[in-house]
Amino acid sequence: HIHDQICGAQNHHGGQIVAVEISPRAVRDLSELASLRPGLVPVLGDARQASQVAPYIRGQADWMHQDLSIADQAETFVRMAEFLRPGGNGLLSLKAASERSSDGDDASRFAKAERILKGSDLELRERIEISQLEEQHVVFHVMKAA
DSSP states (O other): OHHHHHTOGGGTTOOOEEEEESOHHHHHHHHHHHHHSTTEEEEESOTTOHHHHGGGOOSSEEEEEEOOOSSOHHHHHHHHGGGEEEEEEEEEEEEGGGGTTSSSOHHHHHHHHHHHHHTTTEEEEEEEEOTTTSTTEEEEEEEEOO
16 A cells, blocks of 8 residues: 555556565565565565665655554654654654563653654654554654755
8 A cells, every 4th residue: 555655557657665584584575565566666674774775765754654563662762763764754654562572551651762753853744543453552653854
């Protein structure tokens, strides 16, 4: 769905989606999909490391979506937002279960992530509760300051 919106059929929109995956098995599947969807760039790498992502980014990104199952998701998101252009949008899909290293319950983990986002140069536009669709998840919509 994202590809169809950003790239269009045969990439008639000229978009680019850099999909970073740490699992070789998942990258193999992404590579097969990329052969059918021009503009999709599968990358075998660690999405927490800007140096592994930077070679695949054309200029600055209009938007960024991060959905990682790791601790310190908000800190990673803020660090990787260097790739966003001023005025660019970002979506952070945060999993409370991945933040088990943080003290407290799910609500306190989401609150901590919100504080991290608000303390950065990103403007928190919306906190989207998706618990009816996916337990222990919240999506944060941010915009990079112009």
